[in-house]
Amino acid sequence: MTPPPAESVAAMIRPGPPPRDSKINRDILSVMEGASLPYWLLLAIVGGFVALAGGIWLYQVYKGLGIAGYVHPVFWGTYIVTFVFWVGIAHAGTLISAILYLFRAKWRAAINRSAEAMTVFAVLTAAQFLGIHVGRIWKSYFILPYPNQRGLWVNFKSPLLWDTFAISTYATISAVFLFIGLIPDIAIARDRAKGWRKVLYTILALGWQGTALEWKSHSRTVLHLSGLATPLVLSVHSVVSWDFAMSIVPGWHATIFGPYFVAGAIFSGFAMVLTMMIPVRRIFGLEEHITDYHLENMARFLLLTSIIVGYAYCAEYFIAWYSGVEAEQTSFWLRAFGPYWISTWVMILCNAVFPQLLWFRKLRTNVPFLFVLSVLINVGMWFERYVIIISGLSREYDPSAWGIYTPSWAELGIVAGSFAFFSMFFLIFLKLFPIVAIAEVKEIAIHEKEHPGGEWEHAHTYGEIH
Amino acid sequence: MPTLLGVFDHPLSAARVTERLRGRGYTDLEVYSPVPSHELDYAVYPKPSRVRIFTLIGGLVGVVTGYAMTIWMANDWRIMLGGKPFSSIPPYTIIAFELTILFGGLLTALGLFVVARLPRFKRDRAYSKRFSAEDFGVAVRCRDRDVAEVDALMRAHDALEVEVVPG
Numbered sequence: 001m002t003p004p005p006a007e008s009v010a011a012m013i014r015p016g017p018p019p020r021d022s023k024i025n026r027d028i029l030s031v032m033e034g035a036s037l038p039y040w041l042l043l044a045i046v047g048g049f050v051a052l053a054g055g056i057w058l059y060q061v062y063k064g065l066g067i068a069g070y071v072h073p074v075f076w077g078t079y080i081v082t083f084v085f086w087v088g089i090a091h092a093g094t095l096i097s098a099i100l101y102l103f104r105a106k107w108r109a110a111i112n113r114s115a116e117a118m119t120v121f122a123v124l125t126a127a128q129f130l131g132i133h134v135g136r137i138w139k140s141y142f143i144l145p146y147p148n149q150r151g152l153w154v155n156f157k158s159p160l161l162w163d164t165f166a167i168s169t170y171a172t173i174s175a176v177f178l179f180i181g182l183i184p185d186i187a188i189a190r191d192r193a194k195g196w197r198k199v200l201y202t203i204l205a206l207g208w209q210g211t212a213l214e215w216k217s218h219s220r221t222v223l224h225l226s227g228l229a230t231p232l233v234l235s236v237h238s239v240v241s242w243d244f245a246m247s248i249v250p251g252w253h254a255t256i257f258g259p260y261f262v263a264g265a266i267f268s269g270f271a272m273v274l275t276m277m278i279p280v281r282r283i284f285g286l287e288e289h290i291t292d293y294h295l296e297n298m299a300r301f302l303l304l305t306s307i308i309v310g311y312a313y314c315a316e317y318f319i320a321w322y323s324g325v326e327a328e329q330t331s332f333w334l335r336a337f338g339p340y341w342i343s344t345w346v347m348i349l350c351n352a353v354f355p356q357l358l359w360f361r362k363l364r365t366n367v368p369f370l371f372v373l374s375v376l377i378n379v380g381m382w383f384e385r386y387v388i389i390i391s392g393l394s395r396e397y398d399p400s401a402w403g404i405y406t407p408s409w410a411e412l413g414i415v416a417g418s419f420a421f422f423s424m425f426f427l428i429f430l431k432l433f434p435i436v437a438i439a440e441v442k443e444i445a446i447h448e449k450e451h452p453g454g455e456w457e458h459a460h461t462y463g464e465i466h
Numbered sequence: 467m468p469t470l471l472g473v474f475d476h477p478l479s480a481a482r483v484t485e486r487l488r489g490r491g492y493t494d495l496e497v498y499s500p501v502p503s504h505e506l507d508y509a510v511y512p513k514p515s516r517v518r519i520f521t522l523i524g525g526l527v528g529v530v531t532g533y534a535m536t537i538w539m540a541n542d543w544r545i546m547l548g549g550k551p552f553s554s555i556p557p558y559t560i561i562a563f564e565l566t567i568l569f570g571g572l573l574t575a576l577g578l579f580v581v582a583r584l585p586r587f588k589r590d591r592a593y594s595k596r597f598s599a600e601d602f603g604v605a606v607r608c609r610d611r612d613v614a615e616v617d618a619l620m621r622a623h624d625a626l627e628v629e630v631v632p633g
């Protein structure tokens with residue numbers, strides 16, 4: 001018997017309904033569409049601040065570090081404070097995308113993209129401060145081990161060099177992680193885009209089609225990157241903390257610094273994700289994908305890390321007293337009741353006391369409250385680094401060498417500019433790439449069709465149950 | 467040889483069809499999926515992904531580079547620092563650790579491109595934007611006389627539609 005030709009079989013097949021698009025695609029891609037006037041205004045404002053800070057920095061390059069507020073013995077000032085602050089902010093992204101991935105915490109799908117993007121931008125912002133802090137920017141490459149005519153190499157026993165390696169590894173790996181996660185979502189955008197966006201996404205999607213081989217390799221890559229990024233994220237802020245803990249300055253020389261800094265970093269990172277995503281969710285109507293359930297989970301993380309940070313504050317004071325070292329005791333006494341008492345109490349209230357309100361479910365699910373609290377935590381975490389660095393250096397062993405440092409206008413201008421720098425990247429990212437990991441949210445939704453009663457349903461009926 | 471494309475709204479149906487087709491000797495097939503699906507991956511490629519080898523090599527190269535670089539550089543121009551040995555393993559472990567992760571991560575990303583054959587400059591004819599929405603596709607190249615069998619098999623597994631890919 002002769003088989004019918006292929007075309008005749010096709011003709012026998014009843015044409016189905018036109019292919020559906022996915023609601024998840026539409027909802028999340030709609031964030032990227034068209035930029036409103038307020039968006040451009042906001043972008044212009046933050047761009048203006050970045051330009052202003054850039055101007056101040058150029059002025060500093062011209063005049064020298066004298067325009068900063070450095071006073072003997074404090075030569076690590078607001079720039080280092082802000083560097084540590086931004087490295088800390090960078091920790092939530094990798095925690096959410098790597099550690100929660102390994103723990104199979106599926107709720108992360110709603111927030112991991114935005115957190116990963118914030119990680120990359122925060123590391124970029126932090127890295128600026130290393131160059132700004134060293135003053136002679138044209139010599140900052142001396143920190144890299146490169147062959148030179150002097151025949152000298154860098155000092156690998158110095159924590160500052162460990163920091164160079166930790167930060168550059170972190171910046172590279174988090175950027176790779178962000179891009180690998182973006183590929184399938186860029187392909188979704190490519191299939192629906194027109195004009196210059198089509199060209200951009202076609203190039204960046206690398207011809208992704210979602211074949212079994214592609215997905216299999218992709219899942220395996222994400223798994224391995226998570227496995228590598230998990231120790232990395234814990235190491236990066238530990239290494240930053242060793243910049244301080246490896247010295248013998250009273251208030252710095254503490255073995256608790258590693259875990260203390262890492263917990264604080266995750267704490268501030270989650271706060272920053274909330275600060276940025278609560279307005280985004282409201283403005284772009286993403287409440288269906290980033291639900292109150294996700295916000296509450298982040299609030300729980302804030303509570304947990306706040307308790308760890310609060311514990312570290314107590315442990316520091318206890319050890320200072322228990323050590324019997326007079327310089328240590330004086331340093332901690334002066335923290336709370338000395339010239340920097342305001343910063344210390346801002347730090348204690350914002351980081352250890354106010355977040356305790358999150359024990360109440362009513363407040364955990366109150367979005368305006370969470371927003372205000374997350375901003376306060378950001379303020380508190382900046383002051384935490386200020387207290388550690390400035391109060392530590394200004395009150396070392398010899399009272400005759402004590403000094404009082406106050407940030408200068410130039411330093412404060414550049415710090416303000418760093419927030420604008422971070423926000424500028426975030427605003428641009430918002431319009432160029434999907435701010436929620438579409439494929440991952442969809443995966444949960446499709447999985448739910450087969451096994452009802454899981455994560456998706458939980459996230460979407462959360463308000464009704466409680 | 468024509469290519470038949472079956473469209474499914476369920477990853478499990480697509481996975482079962484794929485397994486059946488492979489079982490009957492149709493090995494020239496491709497699956498399109500909007501989301502990662504363990505069942506589909508397994509149906510098409512039962513073996514573990516080769517990306518793991520890249521991670522391993524990257525990590526090993528990283529750890530060796532880290533120790534070798536620090537120890538060689540510290541001994542190339544010896545400067546006594548803090549009375550410590552020139553080849554101090556504990557501080558160099560931090561550099562070795564960071565480079566393990568850096569090289570491991572970069573090679574893992576390279577592994578994705580090599581194993582998944584990305585970037586790909588032309589998309590398949592069977593691919594369409596419905597597979598980046600919520601549909602799953604199974605494309606099979608078969609002889610003319612097998613078209614009816616493949617078609618029947620796909621429809622028996624709840625294919626939304628089956629079409630011949632023009633080409």
